[in-house]
Amino acid sequence: MSPEYNRPELFDSDFDLDFYDPRNLSEVETHVRAFFGEKLMRPRREELWVGRDGTLDPNYVQMMEKSIDYWRLKGDERAVSRFEKELEGARNAVNLIIASAELGEPLPIVINASDPGDFYVDKNGKKKSATFVWVKDSTEVSGWKYYVYSLPTNYIGLEKHWEILKEIGDIQRTQEILKNILDETQLDADSLIAFPVILTSLIQGLDDIALKLGYPSWDEIEKMADDQLAMEEDATAKERREKIVIEFTARIFYAVKDGKPSQYKKALVAAMSDTMSLEAGSRDYLGLNRTKIEEEIDKNVRLALAVEYRAFEKRSYYEVHELGVSFGDLGDLYKHYQWVSKAFNTNPLASEARATGCGGSGVNYGLDTYSNRDFAFRDVDSLVESQRYFESRGLRETTTSGNDGEEPEGRYKEGIYKPGHCRACDTDRKKVWHKEDGGCDCCTTCEHRLAGGD
Numbered sequence: 001m002s003p004e005y006n007r008p009e010l011f012d013s014d015f016d017l018d019f020y021d022p023r024n025l026s027e028v029e030t031h032v033r034a035f036f037g038e039k040l041m042r043p044r045r046e047e048l049w050v051g052r053d054g055t056l057d058p059n060y061v062q063m064m065e066k067s068i069d070y071w072r073l074k075g076d077e078r079a080v081s082r083f084e085k086e087l088e089g090a091r092n093a094v095n096l097i098i099a100s101a102e103l104g105e106p107l108p109i110v111i112n113a114s115d116p117g118d119f120y121v122d123k124n125g126k127k128k129s130a131t132f133v134w135v136k137d138s139t140e141v142s143g144w145k146y147y148v149y150s151l152p153t154n155y156i157g158l159e160k161h162w163e164i165l166k167e168i169g170d171i172q173r174t175q176e177i178l179k180n181i182l183d184e185t186q187l188d189a190d191s192l193i194a195f196p197v198i199l200t201s202l203i204q205g206l207d208d209i210a211l212k213l214g215y216p217s218w219d220e221i222e223k224m225a226d227d228q229l230a231m232e233e234d235a236t237a238k239e240r241r242e243k244i245v246i247e248f249t250a251r252i253f254y255a256v257k258d259g260k261p262s263q264y265k266k267a268l269v270a271a272m273s274d275t276m277s278l279e280a281g282s283r284d285y286l287g288l289n290r291t292k293i294e295e296e297i298d299k300n301v302r303l304a305l306a307v308e309y310r311a312f313e314k315r316s317y318y319e320v321h322e323l324g325v326s327f328g329d330l331g332d333l334y335k336h337y338q339w340v341s342k343a344f345n346t347n348p349l350a351s352e353a354r355a356t357g358c359g360g361s362g363v364n365y366g367l368d369t370y371s372n373r374d375f376a377f378r379d380v381d382s383l384v385e386s387q388r389y390f391e392s393r394g395l396r397e398t399t400t401s402g403n404d405g406e407e408p409e410g411r412y413k414e415g416i417y418k419p420g421h422c423r424a425c426d427t428d429r430k431k432v433w434h435k436e437d438g439g440c441d442c443c444t445t446c447e448h449r450l451a452g453g454d
Contacts, residue, residue, distance in 0.1 A: 016070075017252060017255055017256055017260075017265040017268070017269065018070075018256075018262075018265070019066070019067065019070055020252065020256050021256075022253055022256045022257040023438060025249070025253055025435055025440050027063070028249055028252050028253060028256075029245065029249045030046075032245055032248055032249050032252070032272070033228070033245055034046075034150070035272075035276070036228075036229075036241070036244065036245060036276050037150070037152070037228055038128065038130075038150075038152050039273075039276040039277055039279070039280040039353045040228070040229075040241075040276075040279070040280045040353075041152050041153075041280070041353075042152070042224050042225075042228050043149055043150060043151050043152070043215075043221045043224050043225045043228070044149070044150050044225055044228050045147045045148065045149045045150070045225045046147070046148050046150070047137065047145055047146070047147055047148075048060055048090075048134075048145075048146050048148050049143060049144075049145060049146075050094050050097050050098075050143050050144050050145075050146050051142055051143035052098070052101065052142055052143045053142075053143075054094060054095070054098050055094075055143070056090055056091055056094045060090065061087070064083060064086065064087040064090075065087070067083050068080055068083045068084055068087070071083065078119060079119070081190060082117075082119050082189075082190060082193075085190040085191075085193050085194045086114075086193055086194075088194040089112050089193045089194045089195065089196055090112075090196075092178055092194060092195065092196050093110045093112060093134050093196040095177060095178060096108055096110050096174065096177055096178070096196060096198055097110065097134070097144070097146075099177045100198075106202060107136045107144060108198045108199060108202075109133065109134060109135050109136075109198075109199040109202060109205055109206065110133070110134035110196045110197065110198060110199065111131065111132070111133055111134075111165060111168070111169055111196060111197050111199055111209065112131070112132035112133075112134070112193065112196040112197075113129075113131050113132075113161040113162075113164070113165055113192050113193070113197075114129065114130040114131065114132065114189075114192075114193050115129060115157065115158050115161050115189040115192055115193070116128065116129065116155070116189065117158075117188065117189025117190070118189075119189065122354060124354075126155075126352070126354070127155040128152055128153070128154065128155055129152070129153050129154065129155050129156045129157075129161065130150055130151065130152050130153070131150075131151045131153070131161075131164075131209070131213055132148055132149065132150055132151070132196075133148070133149040133151065133206070133209060134146050134147075134148050134196070135147050135148075135149065135206070149221065149225060151209075151213055151215070151221065153213050153214055154214075158187055158188070158189065158192060159187075161192060162184070162187055162192070164209075164212050164213075165197045167208075167212070168199060168200055168201075168205055168208045168209060168212070169197030169198060169199060169200060170197065170198045170199070170200045171197060173198055174195070174196070174197045174198050177198075178195070180195065182195045206218035229241035229242055229245075231282070234286050234287060236287055236288065236289055239289065239290055240279070240285065240288055240289065240290065240293045241279060243290045243293050243294060244275060244276060244279060244293060244297065246423050246424055247294065247297050247424065247450070248268075248272045248275070248297075249440065250423075250424055250440050250442055250446070250450045251268055251272075251301070251450050251451075252268065253440045254440075254447070254450055254451035255268055255451075257412075257451075258451060263305075263308050263309060264305065264308075264325070266308055267301070267304040267305045267307070267308035267309075268301060268304070270304045270307075270308070271297070271300040271301040271303070271304035271305075273354060274300055274304070274340065274344075274354070275296065275297055275300050276353070277344075277350050277351075277353040277354045278340075278343060278344075278347075278350050280349065280350060280353035281343070281347040281349040281350025281351075281353060282349060283343075283347055283349070283350070284343050284347065284350065290426065299333070299336045300336075300340070302326070302327050302328055302333055303333055303336055303337055303340065305325050305327060306327050306330075306333055306337075307337075309323050309325055311323065311325075311327055311330070312330070312334065312380060312383065314383065315383075316383070316386045317330070317383060317386035317387040317389075317390040318386070318390060320383070320387070321390065326452055329387070330380070330383055330384050330387050331380070331384040331387075334380045334384070407429060407430055407431045407443060407444050407445055408444050408445060408448055409431075409444060410431060410433060410444045410447060411444075411447055411448065411451060412433070414438070415433045415437075415438075415439060416433060416434070416437040416438070416439070417431040417432065417433055417444060418431070418432060418434065418437075419431075419432065420432035420434055420441070421441075422441065422442055422443035422445075422446055423440075423441040423442065424441075424442045424443070424446035424449075424450065425443065425445070425446050427443070429443035429444075429445070430443075431443055431444040432444075433447065
């Protein structure tokens with residue numbers, strides 16, 4: 001028996017698709033957008049509820065507890081510990097807010113520093129840092145709506161995080177409320193995330209945070225959070241980036257709904273990581289419109305599947321066909337492998353973007369063209385020739401595209417298909433399974449395209 005047979009499954013990726021419920025598309029899209037924001041190194045904000053009775057937003061608590069239970073079941077106590085500390089930090093932020101409210105003081109701005117430690121680290125050892133800032137948005141009878149800003153930065157380390165907190169935060173007041181003392185002797189990534197700090201100055205404090213984290217001003221952070229996908233030097237960027245979000249949200253939705261095998265899900269996450277990283281590299285996708293980026297996404301997904309299923313290591317195309325996955329033209333796909341590998345090798349911004357605060361990077365081809373030697377040195381030409389022979393015998397792969405003008409039937413018996421606007425192709429269609437009916441606002445043509453792969 002392999003020594004790894006009974007080993008616990010460890011947290012090592014940005015997304016674990018088994019975690020998602022296909023009935024909750026909003027959660028998937030929220031996480032895809034947050035992931036993309038980290039790749040782009042742009043701030044985002046999320047609204048959380050803080051009740052006067054000390055209640056923390058139940059949706060957030062449910063998500064965190066679900067994650068804790070999930071990784072405990074998988075046997076990864078390190079992940080359990082980290083997520084428990086993150087939840088503890090959020091609850092402590094609520095405690096700081098409530099304590100101020102009970103004394104009749106202005107509600108505080110709260111800072112939560114997140115160091116990746118040895119947990120959020122990608123395969124190549126790269127890390128990023130993040131700082132969360134809690135700012136009151138509005139007051140209601142039973143509590144307050146807070147905006148929680150996520151500010152990604154290059155890796156700054158524990159000591160720098162702590163130095164910033166001491167410079168702009170009221171450490172003594174925080175310790176009195178939380179009845180907890182944190183100093184250099186106790187400092188580690190878990191204790192830091194669990195110890196949010198009250199900002200000393202409500203007036204200048206936000207600009208101080210921005211400057212110390214390398215942003216021009218808090219106003220600039222607000223602008224970037226308002227329009228997270230914008231890019232000044234490329235007018236097509238927002239449309240292209242929105243398309244990336246829509247495409248991968250839908251692909252994840254269908255992968256979970258169809259119960260795709262773990263290999264497929266892993267490849268999908270890798271393709272999403274690499275697509276977003278290349279976009280964050282601000283070079284290789286510049287100027288591409290919706291149609292062109294859709295083509296790139298399709299190639300990236302098929303390539304990630306080919307690498308994950310080791311398609312290029314097969315001796316004949318018959319073995320590839322038996323995998324049950326549609327890879328398309330293997331010759332073109334191998335050329336795309338070479339292009340993507342070169343793009344990561346020559347674009348430091350894209351390579352750096354593969355690391356996120358959530359760990360994980362993409363397919364194993366980005367840092368060294370020959371890092372996967374079995375793949376790179378295989379005689380691809382003979383495999384491509386085998387594919388041509390295979391297809392010449394009338395065994396060509398077929399797909400349902402609907403390009404003849406007719407919209408195909410929906411793939412799902414439970415699907416409710418009605419006229420409407422499809423998000424994926426941005427077109428009015430006769431057969432769309434709307435989000436409110438349990439779908440993802442895709443037409444049947446896009447449904448067949450996005451749900452394919454095995």
